[in-house]
Amino acid sequence: MPEVIKSLLEHSEPQLKTTSEVGKIGEETAANYLIGNGFELVAANFKVPVGRNRKGVAVTAEIDLIAIDKETLCFIEVKTRQSELFSTALSAVDIRKQRQITRAARIYRKTFNITDITHRYDVITVVLAKNKAPQLEHFKGFWSESNFKKNIWIDELER
Template sequence: MSTQAENLSLGLQGEALAVRYLSSHGYRVVMTNFKVPVGRNRAGAAVTGEIDIVALEHRTLCFIEVKTRRSEAFVPVIAAVDKQKMRQITRTARVYRRLFAVTDMAIRYDVVTVLAPRHAEPVITLTKAFWNEASLKKRVWTSDKWMN
């Protein structure tokens, strides 16, 4: 199996484990692998956004990113969720909320990490409210200071 195919397979396994984990912890999974066009990049090419899992925890709509790795030898699994990824998920979540008319519901951005060594049981970690939309606002330079 090629490295790319192996990574895809590992990612799908991680997402399946995450769905089972979330369901067993009181989440109601609404949708998996929500994909939608979210705009264009600087070169004008269409950009597609994806949210791995959309779920409800009580009355909160959660947009959940799943990251799966075999090892944390070089970097923690959660480090793969960088600011660019957060912005892309946030844009996609806005489209989701607009498409499904979600206007008066609390929302949250969570991350599930799956550490899946080859010869050991996977370790699943849920980080609730890993980021919020306000933390992603771009700062603008004015003559005397940074502005949000």
């Protein structure tokens, strides 16, 4: 085994929980943070079909948390890691993930007839390192819907 990999494995902390358990703890931590900072929590784990991929398989998107910050509706992606040794939690919010959440948020706003409300897309990262308090960072307005404008989406909102 190459020395670099061996060294990383020796110094990495053991993974104590499954990915879904870590995610749930991260979402609960983020929700408590939001409430503690004056946000009104509206929904959690909003799932909706958003289309099909190139192979024709249905694609479902999930918005981890939906909250109101003063007059702004916030669609929040929560990314949780037990360690950032190999990659940061923020790096997992790639363009594909942003596009899926944007589509789901449009469907959410259309479903509840709130298409004209001010909204934004936030990311909260949570690192749950062993024997340490959770480290949380909130990135308000991490991306913009204008990154993904398509005329068909605009037409769908007007119907």
